[in-house]
Amino acid sequence: VVKMDAQIANVKFDGLFINASGVHCQLNNDLDELQANTFVAGTVTKSATLASRPGNPRPRYVDLAHGSINSMGLPNQGFDYYLNYALTRPSKPVILSVAGLSVAENLKMLTQIQESSFDGLTELNLSCPNVIGKPQLAYDFQATEEILTAVFSFFKKPLGVKLPPYFDLVHFDQMAAILNKFPLSHVNSINSIGNGLWVDPVTESVVIKPKNGFGGVGGAYILPTALANVRAFRMRLNPAIKLIGTGGVTTGADVFAHLLCGADIIAVGTQLQVEGPLVFERLTNELAAIMDEKNYQDIAELRGKLKTL
Numbered sequence: 001v002v003k004m005d006a007q008i009a010n011v012k013f014d015g016l017f018i019n020a021s022g023v024h025c026q027l028n029n030d031l032d033e034l035q036a037n038t039f040v041a042g043t044v045t046k047s048a049t050l051a052s053r054p055g056n057p058r059p060r061y062v063d064l065a066h067g068s069i070n071s072m073g074l075p076n077q078g079f080d081y082y083l084n085y086a087l088t089r090p091s092k093p094v095i096l097s098v099a100g101l102s103v104a105e106n107l108k109m110l111t112q113i114q115e116s117s118f119d120g121l122t123e124l125n126l127s128c129p130n131v132i133g134k135p136q137l138a139y140d141f142q143a144t145e146e147i148l149t150a151v152f153s154f155f156k157k158p159l160g161v162k163l164p165p166y167f168d169l170v171h172f173d174q175m176a177a178i179l180n181k182f183p184l185s186h187v188n189s190i191n192s193i194g195n196g197l198w199v200d201p202v203t204e205s206v207v208i209k210p211k212n213g214f215g216g217v218g219g220a221y222i223l224p225t226a227l228a229n230v231r232a233f234r235m236r237l238n239p240a241i242k243l244i245g246t247g248g249v250t251t252g253a254d255v256f257a258h259l260l261c262g263a264d265i266i267a268v269g270t271q272l273q274v275e276g277p278l279v280f281e282r283l284t285n286e287l288a289a290i291m292d293e294k295n296y297q298d299i300a301e302l303r304g305k306l307k308t309l
């Protein structure tokens with residue numbers, strides 16, 4: 001049997017897999033079902049805003065041939081709901097995801113976490129592409145440095161950030177230089193590729209209602225971008241900043257690729273949405289088969305060991 005575990009800050013994960021925030025995590029019973037799954041090591045909550053939100057008009061999520069497109073618009077039960085879940089129910093780690101609609105709202109939620117008895121990981125989502133009129137904050141480097149400076153002036157518990165994909169090596173350099181200034185527990189890379197567009201040739205129309213059809217793309221389409229971002233940040237970030245690799249995982253080989261790029265933990269979004277929680281057993285078995293074939297006993301032997309030519 002292959003040893004698969006990881007640690008982020010003071011939190012031990014007895015396995016590799018978590019859900020991607022937003023998928024199978026909006027309600028208590030969604031989270032409980034993942035918590036009860038042998039092949040799930042931890043759960044991330046739906047990114048919370050202070051007040052509950054209905055989200056964008058439907059249709060707002062569509063499965064595509066090789067992935068998905070979504071403009072959910074941060075539908076969630078409100079911050080208190082997820083803090084209560086994190087404080088009362090988990091047998092496995094719960095990562096609390098927050099995505100305030102303003103800096104002030106983020107600071108307010110993080111202050112409540114700081115003052116609570118929650119001792120797990122918090123993740124600041126700086127990359128939601130679907131709140132109408134709001135930019136993906138992590139594409140504004142100055143604003144990102146400003147909010148992290150404000151946060152770390154009072155937040156002393158483990159904190160990570162959820163990043164959008166970057167597509168320029170200079171942007172990796174600039175973003176990593178900013179992130180390395182802060183005692184982050186982890187970086188979760190990537191969020192969906194923002195503002196894609198899908199056209200249905202039969203109806204000659206877009207397929208989601210919000211934003212005239214523009215939405216975040218997930219699934220197999222985004223694997224090369226996800227691998228590039230995980231690798232680029234692994235090569236640039238302080239080793240103390242761990243990596244959650246998110247994006248494009250549909251098979252054990254994709255998991256193996258994310259691990260070679262440097263991921264400590266693997267998050268599954270679109271494929272979890274499509275296949276349901278059984279996906280985690282399949283990915284575990286497929287990864288174990290690859291590792292057996294290559295005679296690896298422990299993930300630590302291959303993590304981050306991607307070769308170049």
Ligand SMILES: O=C1NC(=O)NC(C(=O)O)N1
Nearest residue numbers: 072073074128130192216
């Ligand atoms: O950060 C997010 N990423 C997405 O792809 N969609 C959700 C959302 O729209 O709520 N948020």
